[in-house]
Amino acid sequence: AQTVTQSQPEMSVQEAETVTLSCTYDTSESDYYLFWYKQPPSRQMILVIRQEAYKQQNATENRFSVNFQKAAKSFSLKISDSQLGDAAMYFCAYRSVQGAQKLVFGQGTRLTINP
Amino acid sequence: DAGITQSPRHKVTETGTPVTLRCHQTENHRYMYWYRQDPGHGLRLIHYSYGVKDTDKGEVSDGYSVSRSKTEDFLLTLESATSSQTSVYFCAISDYRVGYTFGSGTRLTVV
Numbered sequence: 001a002q003t004v005t006q007s008q009p010e011m012s013v014q015e016a017e018t019v020t021l022s023c024t025y026d027t028s029e030s031d032y033y034l035f036w037y038k039q040p041p042s043r044q045m046i047l048v049i050r051q052e053a054y055k056q057q058n059a060t061e062n063r064f065s066v067n068f069q070k071a072a073k074s075f076s077l078k079i080s081d082s083q084l085g086d087a088a089m090y091f092c093a094y095r096s097v098q099g100a101q102k103l104v105f106g107q108g109t110r111l112t113i114n115p
Numbered sequence: 116d117a118g119i120t121q122s123p124r125h126k127v128t129e130t131g132t133p134v135t136l137r138c139h140q141t142e143n144h145r146y147m148y149w150y151r152q153d154p155g156h157g158l159r160l161i162h163y164s165y166g167v168k169d170t171d172k173g174e175v176s177d178g179y180s181v182s183r184s185k186t187e188d189f190l191l192t193l194e195s196a197t198s199s200q201t202s203v204y205f206c207a208i209s210d211y212r213v214g215y216t217f218g219s220g221t222r223l224t225v226v
Binding site (some may be wrong): 044049105 | 155159171215
């Protein structure tokens with residue numbers, strides 16, 4: 001079974017600075033998807049970024065980018081120019097390409113933005 | 116969220132009572148899921164469905180049952196609620212092209 005680990009329960013960063021959230025995962029599969037979700041206090045789950053394992057190029061969405069290291073099974077999220085609205089819980093998630101498309105989540109990292 | 120609604124949004128119930136949470140989609144997606152969210156655990160899969168009357172267990176299925184009699188509705192039932200089932204419950208649908216869409220969540224408190 002696949003597992004996802006987020007070893008940083010909490011992180012904080014100064015507004016306008018850069019922060020990196022860590023995620024590692026364990027799988028025996030060669031093809032899969034990885035995701036970062038943001039959950040603000042509203043409880044809504046918002047997709048931040050998605051990475052296909054077969055793509056070597058790291059995904060980027062505006063101020064959000066990932067560092068995908070397939071051999072190391074590492075998938076970190078970098079947030080540049082942090083804004084107050086980035087404050088939220090962030091979840092890393094894994095999904096197989098086969099089967100029932102189930103998501104496996106990490107424990108989450110609570111990100112605080114200091115003004 | 117577009118195409119998926121959960122009800123109720125909040126519920127307080129007593130230990131030992133049955134509880135049913137409802138998830139409704141308008142997208143006609145095959146896959147539907149129930150997750151629970153607890154501090155320190157992220158979201159964990161309870162049950163999922165891959166079609167009408169086709170369901171399977173997830174990681175934390177003990178104490179829960181599900182039913183899907185129509186494509187659009189996926190019900191989660193706690194037959195006899197316990198305090199350990201106090202949690203936030205999320206329904207989700209999955210489309211291979213678009214990915215996951217989550218409902219707004221149900222905060223369930225068992226007292």
